[in-house]
Amino acid sequence: VLLLGEGNFSFAAALCGAPGTHVVATCYESEEEAAERGGAARSIRRLRDSGAEVVFSVDCTKLKEHFLPGKREFDRIYFNFPHCGRKAGVVKNRELLACFFHSCAEVLAEQGEVHVALCNGQGGTPADQPRREWHNSWQIVAVAAGAGFILSDVHPFKAETIHGYKCTGYRSQDKSFCVEGALNHVFTRSTPPLCLTPVSCNTQLGSQKVSFQVPQVLVDKINRGFLEVNSSHPVRTIKEKLSAGLSQAFPLQNISSCLPLLLQGHPSGVCHSDVFWIALSPGEAPSTEETSQGLANAVWFPHFGQDTDRNVGEGYPSPKQFHLRPSLLPQAQAMIQKGAFSPGTLHVLSGPVFRQCRITPHSMPVFHEMLLVLTVSRGTENSCIQMLVENIKATTSALHQAVSGVKPSISLQEAASFGAELSDFAAFECQLGEIQHFICLGTDPDPSGSCVGVTRTAPDELKSSELVVVSASLNLDLLAMLLCGISDWRMLWTSDRRFLQQFPEGELRLFKSFSLYPPSYVHDVSFWVPDGEEFDEVAFHTLARRVSGEMVVSIQLRDSFQQPGTGRRSLCYRVTFQSCDRALGCREAAEMQLRFREEIQQHLGVTLR
Template sequence: MVTRRFLLVGEGNFSYAAALSEVEEPGTSLVASCPQGPTALAGNPVFQENLLRLRERGAEVRFGVDCTQLADAFAMDGWKFDRIYFNFPHCGRKAGVAKNRELLARFFQSCTDVLAERGEVHVALCRGQGGTPADCPKREWHNSWQVVAMAARGGLILSNVHPFNSEAVPGYKCTGYRSQNKSFHVEGALNHVFTRSLPFKESQPMICRVRLDDHWLTFPVPEALVGKINRGFLEINSSHPVRTINEKLIAELGKMFSLRRLKCPTSLLPEKSYCNHFAWSSDSLSAPFWIIPQKEKILHSEFSAAETTCDMEELLVSFSRLHLQKHLEWKREQEGQKRIESPTKFSLRPSLLVHAQDIIQRHDFLPGSLHILSGPVFRKCLISPFMLPTFHETLFVYGFDKKTSDSCLHLFLENLKCSLHDLLTQRLPDGPELSSSLTFKLQENKKDYVIYVKPRNFGPVEIVGLVIGSVITSATSQIYKDLDFVFASVNLDLLVMLVWGISDWRILWTFDHRFLDHFASGKVEPFKTFSLYPPSYVHDVSFWLDGERGFDEVEFHTVARAVSQDMITSIQLLNRFQHPKTGQISLCYRLTYQTCDRALSHQQAIMIQNKFRTEIQQCLHVTVRYSHTNLDSRKIHVSLP
């Protein structure tokens, strides 16, 4: 039997520890501690009784343990605790909320030294003290103990909160500071359960390598996409919901159509093949990620130690020869091998629709069959809850005889609509049916559609609607004169968010094992976040524009996304000022920082903000204004995830 080790700190009369020792399951090793020495409690009969109960149960009691210096008491033993309890912490006497916050922060920082990797920290607070939406009544943020923000300083996130049930531990009697007889009022108290979050790491340069015949091409991954390249969510052994929803959608369509699944080609495209018309996936507020790859001239082992090399040979097919032959010169060398001239400019594909014509031109294209291509796509875009810089897309290409065009097109559209509707409609166990309104909105050319969804009960705010895909019926081919075609693309990430009730797209890319653990069973159940009520921090930045260079709004958001590693959730333009004498223009933006899977402290947000100020000066050639208003505009509050 694996032993679980529990630690209780700040115990008063040890009644909670004694009661807990009698209700916990066998195999639990319990250590109870208090800040006083044994002589300070010698005259307390309640303490003496509880001490006897603890020792009879085999529990260990330690005196003089400072809850803010736990490593001093337990590091020598090499102990790691599966659970640490701190009930109703208080600095004592008439200490204000600021001192109690600092006590919590130092306690949480100390916990990380002795907490097991998947351990929990339980903190019970009186009604309203925590400062989370779970409190009833809820205090003003500045008047609370800001428990989630204090825990973030120790790298911990709030994963659960529930009423503190003193009846579950018979015999427990809370006491005041340092075992004073005056007890706390526990009515309405809450128990807050914290767990470790993933640590913050500096974004490291990442190099990707793609194979082209006998050569390798390398390119630096854009900083905004580091951590989102080559994740393999759609691979056969993946349990990611993106793959689950893709397989369900394809299986539904496979009931009516003969399917041909294609391996997704590489994510690079030549500049001249780039098409601006991608229907739903491209608009005036998005742009491609342009890159300049180089033919590799160094060995793999010669990469800098600071760079992470991402070998795409197994996951990505070589460049499409149809594209390359249009823009690269091929020459025979003496050995008869082909040599590649240095390519000029490529872009990461913004949509799989760029491959639609290539699929039609394949020698093995089969009219009447539904050809399917799935893979990740990339685009620069504004920071918004439902504008994704990278997501997974599935493309359906269907060719049919012109003589039966109307009936074939109708059959495909109806089946696609029904398949999506079935995925978006779910019945919870012993609950109501949850459904989203799905429509195909006809575009101005009266031929193409966007797939529009109006979700119900989705996220903390009401959403008017989301575009999750497009259908293009206006496509033609020079090869097949007697065929009509329809292309349909679906944003799998948005579909996953709607099906599982996930309101933050960033969680789909988390490295935290708890996300995929939720989907291990394969059941479609509403997703329950493991990070509750993450704090948000608001900072302003003002800068003068370079009149000659202009200002690119999308690039500004992209720099913010890269520097913060997607920790900026909102960017709002507060003010646009033009100097009356020089004519120079100044912009002021408000940035909101918040994470969905990591512990973000106020100090970390300030560090990121300072780095962002430096980066926009270097990348966008603006001049930051360090006014007193900017420096004092740092705000902190908690909001729903």
């Protein structure tokens, strides 16, 4: 344990008796200067008698000069009530903290912690009560982020519980800081920034194996294996629990392998910009002849539950168009047409699906879909859907009650009378085909419910006049967020090991964030839209995702202006950068904003203002 800025060494003396702890206590002053403080000489003797190290004239911003990196790594570093001395203002103290955190990064163990105690209000976090204005605080979380640290805990600094401790050093004098309401801030290392290199993916397309380059925004999300047998991810746990519950009511067959990632043709009814379009690697695109010969094996994308022949007749998609699957419905439809589904058996398809969408905490460019498909006798479809939903209700209620102790509200709402504004997930599902019901899950603080699934019937999907196909599609990622109290979808995809450590052996628990009060940075961007063109806002959001590595948490239209006379249109957007799981400094956010401006100019043809 390394202690910095000790005034009278009373804090270090209180720690030195802890079993298994080797204390290295330091101060900025020389030994002669330090000994003049009341009680310091006695504490120094006690430290040395107990085997602790006492080091003087240590600059907290140059720790590697005193402790060689790699040879001396500390599990904990304490810095209580840091201060530049005298009447230094907040800017000077921010600079001190910035240099201190950079210095800590060189001597801290990989899993180590940095503890910084500050007077009430100095930190600038919501934990401070009352909270100072941001510009008048030390902005400790943002300052630490610049050195690669995240705030993982904050709790009261209870000086009265530390035996023999006496705070000193206020304005470089032998006077105490005001420790009433003081807070101890615990920082840990963030995972390093993602260095995303291009990734190629192999998949089956009809009878041919092809490869393609994964869109950059999805590079860290492809083939993550969340649903695999050895995964403890909450998404898999929820899928397995739902399957187990459904198997009590229906004969069940899981189909999760051999589902192609790529689909051919343009999705009927789906907006072009909502799909991830893919160019096959050079030399691998099937010829028109090969494609037409393999149509029986290819997966096309007509509307589920609508007349397939009519859709084809109205405009058959180009065979050379490929896109990442935005839904598992096409695979289900292809299997139904081949007669692969047994009547009365509940078939469960699951896997990741990909959709371009706007940036919100609950809008996901990739999520895990669980698709339930059942062939039933005509006239029984409504009762079968009710059985499916009641079973899903029972399982999710039991899961949520076990996690939080509160029973959630789960409702089946008719699509025709659904009054709430549709989420991105629900709106896209509407594009795929007619929806009968929305499945909504309500939890605190939104008891009214969020759409986590939809149900459909396809009366004309089968040639038999006696059978009907019913289906239910569930967004497993949204379910995981609501059941485990995860506020941001990006956390489900974090590479930080601390996420999965909260779900040992797949046990669902309420999630506790390991990155508290992450700093946010707001930038505006204004530009002229190309004349005569409709601005593609989804493409704008997707570029923001790609450039920032999912560090943009919000994009809001601030102003729309049409120039008199010319009719030129100008848009102004406010872009907020914030990470949910790793350190993001103001300089890094500013660099992202500059790259974003360059990218939208290059790819969207706008003229920056």
